[in-house]
Amino acid sequence: MNDLDRLASQIVAGSVRALARGLTWVEAGGERAADLSERLYPQTGRAHVIGITGSPGSGKSTLVRALARAARQRGRTVGILAVDPSSPYSGGAILGDRIRMNDLALDPGVFIRSMATRGALGGLARAAADAVDLMDAAGRDPIFVETVGVGQDEVEIAGTADTVVVVSVPGLGDDVQAIKAGVLEIADIHAVNKADREGADRIIAELRAMLTLLPAREGVRVPPVMACVAAREEGVDALLDAIGAHMDELKAGDALEPRRAKRAQQRVLRIAHETLTRAMGDPALHMAPLVARVARRELGPHAAARALLAALRDAKT
């Protein structure tokens, strides 16, 4: 039995240590990560994957922690992936570190992992999807994928979940609400956190009004707007119920398969993109002199892109 086989079977057997090691492979990327992913892939697709996104300051980590605790009380073993693509320049996973410090870290029934961007084009979304798979193969269900911030990457990563929960909060300025435009449209459920604050009724009313304005998608019901106070665990059980109800609806309406097919397509594309990005930096493929010619305007960028694809072909055949 080689390293890969051993690690894969330990992950499936539920070893937390093996899962952590596998996630380190997956984060580093490359062939070993791909092999591990492929090996475990047939064991995946069983977990309910829940994306949690929303403005900074909306209390997402606290809410995820409360949801995990509620799921634990229902006898589930939970996975949490906290993804922070906020800056391609600084790195570091502040959020994950913050989460690790709390009481959940002592419960082996909750596995928490944080991931930060490496500045790779699309690499983080690929790694996040692989990480979810590993947790899925390890029997974690549900798996929460929490993203920091509200940019397009966050939307993309949260959007790969079965159920997307968008967290809002009373008292943030209009600017922040405006940024959220793209996020609104991927929400399956809206959670208004810190609902004991002034302005909660107004934001709930506003969200409901906005939702009626969105173009109706066939077979898709208007997302519910749920109030909660995560820090006091109020409304969290009801939110977890709503998340479960959404999955039931997906299954009943034959909407789960198309949703996962779309997710699979994006994922295949991301992996192919990452292969190209790696090829660009691979000294054996000699792309640097070509790029220098592009910079000097001796060669067009489209011709160089074709050369990159051809180099990949010659290297891999």
Place this chain on the structure above:
Amino acid sequence: MNDLDRLASQIVAGSVRALARGLTWVEAGGERAADLSERLYPQTGRAHVIGITGSPGSGKSTLVRALARAARQRGRTVGILAVDPSSPYSGGAILGDRIRMNDLALDPGVFIRSMATRGALGGLARAAADAVDLMDAAGRDPIFVETVGVGQDEVEIAGTADTVVVVSVPGLGDDVQAIKAGVLEIADIHAVNKADREGADRIIAELRAMLTLLPAREGVRVPPVMACVAAREEGVDALLDAIGAHMDELKAGDALEPRRAKRAQQRVLRIAHETLTRAMGDPALHMAPLVARVARRELGPHAAARALLAALRDAKT
């Protein structure tokens, strides 16, 4: 002379109508767009490309308009590209429409174009780079690339410029400032707009303090922080001077070539990525059944990605 040759030579000759038509090709993407880009590429690299980014509400469009007017007074012919990747779901180029309505639209020495996202993975950044090239080949110099919002895409697009101006404004909340973290690090010049408002001195002082905290990059001076009131055209000439001085510095420090080489590399990669994205949707390559097998967990996503790259090879050889 075929369509492409005619259009290319009309663009180089400075025809505004031909430039507009070429940009429509470039926005649509595909082979025709690539051919036009490649044809014009040797005529590019002459313009000073200036990226303008910053928080929503910071008055970027007004500032770009004022900068364009100042450049006109110096006898330059200006290009403006307003890029709006804020939502992959809604589309539409609000900003460009707003710009088009103003006095500059009557001056043929200022060419304005807006571009919105099409939901393509990386497609907008590719199209934006091609659009800048077309304006460059048409003799526009300087070219302003204005991005709406502060996400990673905006950072990426603004970051492809020779000089990046990050616009701040007094009176926005801390949340918005926090989101800006990734943007701070790509700034060559900081412009504090609406500097007649209360709090301007504070934000200027804060920016200067923050800049001293950034890790020093070799050969890179600390970015200047410039105050302006774009709506009253105050401080705009000085800002344009600072932008020009930055280009002089780049040239004097032999920093322009490495910067453009890095830009060329990202660009080649983006084009290759877009080729893959198109291949995924190309019915002739039969990727859909493969993706369906991935969704059913019969085939791993990494194996499917290899199949996509192979399909592209077989189609293109």
